[in-house]
Amino acid sequence: MNVFDYSHALIDEWAALRPTIATFMGVPGHDHRWDDFSPVGAAANAAFVDRVRAALAALPPPPDAWHALAADMLTDFCELEAERLESGDHLLDFNSIASTFQVLRMVFDMMDAGSAAGRDAMVGRLEGLPAALAGYRALLEAGLAQGTIAAIRQVSAVVAQGRMAAAPAGFFATLGDTLTAGDLATPERDARVRAAVPAARAALTGFCDWLEATYAPSAPRADGVGRDRYVRFAKRFLGMTLDPEETYAWGWTEVRAIEAEMAALAEQIAPGLGVAGLLDRLATDPAGQAPSAEAFIAEMQARQEKALADLAGRHFDVPEPVRRLDVKRAPDTGTRGAYYMQPSEDFSRPGSIWYALSGDGPVPLWDEISTAYHEGFPGHHLQIGIQVALTANLSRWHRLGDGYSGYAEGWALYAEQLMRELGYYERLEYTFGMLANQLIRALRVVIDIGAHLDLPIPADAPFGAGERWTFERAVDALHTRGGMKRDHAESDVTRYFGWPGQAISYKVGQRVMLALRDEWRAKHGDGVESLRAFHARVLGCGSVGLERLQRMVRA
Secondary structure, three states, X not given: OOHHHHHHHHHHHHHHHOHHHHHHHOOOOOOOOOOOOOHHHHHHHHHHHHHHHHHHHHOOOOOOHHHHHHHHHHHHHHHHHHXXXXXXXXXXXXXXXXXXXXXXXXXXXXXXXXXXXXXXXXXXXXXXXXXXXXXXXHHHHHHHHHOOOOOHHHHHHHHHHHHHHHOOOOHHHHHHHHHOOOOOOOHHHHHHHHHHHHHHHHHHHXXXXXXXXXXXXXXXXXXXXXHHHHHHHHHHHHOOOOOHHHHHHHHHHHHHHHHHHHHHHHHHHOOOOHHHHHHHHHHHOHHHEEOOHHHHHHHHHHHHHXXXXXXXXXXXXXXXXXXXEEEEEOOOOOOOEEEEEOOOOOOOOOEEEEEEOOOOOOEXXXXXXXXXXXXXXXXXXXXXXXXXXXXXOOOHXXXXXXOOHHHHHHHHXXXXXXXXXXXXXXXXXXXXXXXXXXXXXXXXHHHHHHHHHOOEOOOOOOOOOOOEOOHHHHHHHHHHOOOXXXXXXXXXXXXXXXXXOOOOHHHHHHHHHHHXXXXXXXXXXXXXXXXXXXXXXXXXXXXXXXXXXXHHHHO
């Protein structure tokens, strides 16, 4: 057996151990089941890592570079996962945006409600939700006993999300309506749903009650996790060892440069109004808004389709299955923003962008155009779609089971800038919005590192000079300088504080991508074909750590 054969079989073993991950990967056969989220499940994950390490040691030497990459990806996974479990960081799998708690709801978005078999799986998973929550609670209780506890801000956010989802008209009640609607409804399944929905809502309510009564009183009031833990988390996201102090200083350099460019562009758009005045105008200008949430989703879908039609075959090699992309509205959980969900392994479920919107509109467009290219094409959808499709070069584990935020978010942020270079912001306001989004990513660097390491704002900073980062200071920076709505800014800062090291992956990843492109152009020229070849080289690597990406692109 070679490493590709082993990797192929390993995905099935991982899917059986982690059924929710199987659903997100699009690996069939496990949609009715839940992971064991308890300490017993964590021990099973550790045993899985041990088995992989032993199997890798017994495999023959890789015959070529792609097999070597497959082995390296598995080795890297084992090292990072073992460190996460041994350090106790898995006991902090609890935050406002991307922890097991959110998986308990979001996994249903990825499931098939359009077939009888799909609905049966959804009902089975819904029936198992109370047990899954009990296992997750046991994990958090283990952390509580050891003093490894998430900050109170994350607890409050999760409780709010949970109570919203458990409400009489919340997510799980609505899910029950979906599962009993239409021609696929059957008396037997409907009876199961009528029992499962109240049980799920009661279990979720009980979980939130426990969080408030037992977990929250011990939760730290401080948001920062400290330097050692922060560097560990950042390495998992970036695939490189971070120098946080250097990166913090560089982040401030980026903030100053982007703010200067925004000021110059604001003067072009609205002379004398200034950045703050233009931000206020763009937020309310009817001429720059989609009139409704429905119209906004349609506009984003049309923009994706145009970019694909224009650029596929010219700047990017796009496999046929990747040329389909769905844009959808996300269920309301109180968290704002957009996110991408990968296609299934066989592309029967296409890639999709989900927008978590506030209300039914109108929706300002000025800062959403670059987000569309970030989440969709040529951002995440192109990068992840190509990775899933590269069956000849990338192992199944690499294509489906592993990846790095620094690579994925770095590419997507690079894509925002590339679309400016290619002329896809047809209004100056959209370019201004792209810069505002770039500024937000630069602010994330200084907020995330500064808050978690308790670093002072520099004396020559454009705002807050000499102060320490607080929640309010961070929200104000995103709102007043980046133009983010205040409720969105509050949601974002809560996310940074609960997900240390992830917020910097966008800008740090982009930094690596741009430096590699500069090197490539110096060696190969800067024409269209050279740029296309650079994109093919980067995307052909699959999602790898940033240090590995540098080695592969330079090879």
